[in-house]
Amino acid sequence: MTVLSDTTVGTLRFATAGSVDDGKSTLVGRLLHDSKSVLADQLEAVAHASRNRGQATPDLALLTDGLRAEREQGITIDVAYRYFATPRRRFILADTPGHVQYTRNMVTGASTAELTVILVDARNGVVEQTRRHTAIAALLRVPHVVLAVNKMDLVGYEESVFAAIAEEYTAYVKELGGPEVTVIPISALAGDNVVEPSAHMPWYGGPTVLEHLETVPVSHHLAPCSARLPVQYVIRPQSLERPDYRGYAGRIAEGTFRTGQQVRVLPSGRTSTIAGIEQLGRPVDAAWALQSVTVLLADDIDVSRGDLIVPHADAPATTREVEATVCHVADQPLTVGHRVLLKHGTRTVKALVTDIPSRLTLDDLSLYPHPGRLVANDIGRVRIRTAEPLPIDSYADSRRTGSFILIDPADGTTLTAGMVGESFASPDPAAGSGARDEGWDF
Structure with missing residues (x-):
């Protein structure tokens, strides 16, 4: 397995998407295999399964299609998460299904991603599912999209085929107002432009898929947002040493909290001061996004699961x-x-x-x-x-x-x-509601 060097530049969460049989799982398998992120016993298991299916060479798609139903049908059903690393970066990968029936799982995989790799078959070009996945990536505000034009080997590695697909797709994304797009011609099965540059496409001078994944800027926040702590649990230990202990535990969603900071509890609007912050049972002066902490307040106010602790001066409405x-x-x-x-x-x-x-x-x-x-x-x-x-x-x-x-x-x-607040176009503000509020008393 790869050992990270001092050149590591963070962790990239990315997802793959595309239509059925566009080669998503094969691409992921190729990334894992060619970046030497697959253990020998895993590769042997894949080779054995491939031989049982009558295949002469290992089917790299089996590295991610782990469910028995997926292997039998030859499609991805569930979101397959994989973790791997190169000397330059760590990766958390979500291989999402391509079948329209499982589009919902693409939403799950892309919801926390900073980059989405969308595959198209070079023979078919941009199809409805390509547009759907791109629209979802734009809605989820995924900052970067890679369009991987796969199976270039089946169209003779023709530059004109790639150029036409790239032009159509980038025009669609521009109209969508979507994310930054990089288009790469590949053959996941043959390994062209996945990890190593392809000798079959000298007309392409851009990065390989892995090179782009290693160098794309990582930013875990869309925009500066004030601190947010959704309260998950109220801790009241029965202890003689700390009989008045009341801690509010949760995972910080955004920003940074510090001891002594004035905060507001929503939706009640009550205010207090952070008397202490504990992480793994130890006091700390500050904690930030994605850390799980327990916050202690100076005042005895009513706080329960579902409440939101925010800075006093910057609370959402x-x-x-x-x-x-x-x-x-x-x-x-x-x-x-x-x-x-x-x-x-x-x-x-x-x-x-x-x-x-x-x-x-x-x-x-x-x-x-x-x-x-x-x-x-x-x-x-x-x-x-x-x-x-x-x-x-x-x-x-x-x-x-x-x-x-x-x-x-x-x-x-x-x-x-x-x-x-997300929208592609502003809806008619004068539109009437067709709902009836009978029995809801809202």
Whole structure:
């Protein structure tokens, strides 16, 4: 396995996406194999499985397609996470499914990614699923996208084929207002431009996939956001040594907290001062995003699971009216008047879908007005009224505190992933709501 040197420049979280049979799992397997991130016993297991399937050479896609159903069907179903490293950087990779039925899993894999690799088959070019995955990456504000034009060996490594696909795709992303795009011609099966430069495409002078992954800038925050700590658990140990101990535990979503800092607890609005911060049972002077900590306050105020601790001077507004762009992930449609649970951070409240102003048409990025419902894999605009006020940031400021999910209260099924304030175009503010509030008292 690779040992990191002093040239390491951080950890990159990235996801792969694309249509069925575009070669995502093969690309990931090639990255792992050629970067020498595969143990000998893993490679032997893949070679054995490949021989059992009548293949003369190891099928590198099996390095990620771990479920038995995936191997039998030859497709990726679940999100496969892999961890590997090169001398320059660590990587956390999410290999997401390509089948339209599993688009919801692409949302899961890309939600925390800083880069998405979207594959297209050079023979087919940009297809609907390519557009859908690109739209989702743009909505999730993934900063970087790599379009990997795969199977160049099957089109004779023709530059004109690559150029046409690159032109069409970059025009689509520009119209979408999406992220920074790098287009790379590859053959995952043959290894062309994956880790090593290809001898078959002398007309291409850009980076290989791995070279780009190693050098793309890493930034774990979309924009400067004030500190945010969703309270997950209230700790009240029965101890004679510290009978008055009351700690508020959680994972810091954004920013930095310091001892002595004035804070506000939302949605109640009560204020206090941080008397202490503990990490792994030890006191620290400061803690920052993604660290799990316990915060002690100077005042005895009512704080419970689901509350949000924020700086006193920079607290988000609390609201019961939420407007967001969503990707619907459930087989059950989302309709106007739908009663749901809204989970934001560690807080879950009852909510009502009051309006669905528009649905995005992926081909030309037009908005279909007031569809009345969203079905699986639809991207649309929704308005929601919650039973209790929520302190919500804009998704543009924080991917963690600006996002939420909608849950079916009957069986706990995740219905929709939402991003507060995100939109491709402004919906009609004068649009009327078709929802009826009977029995909800919001």
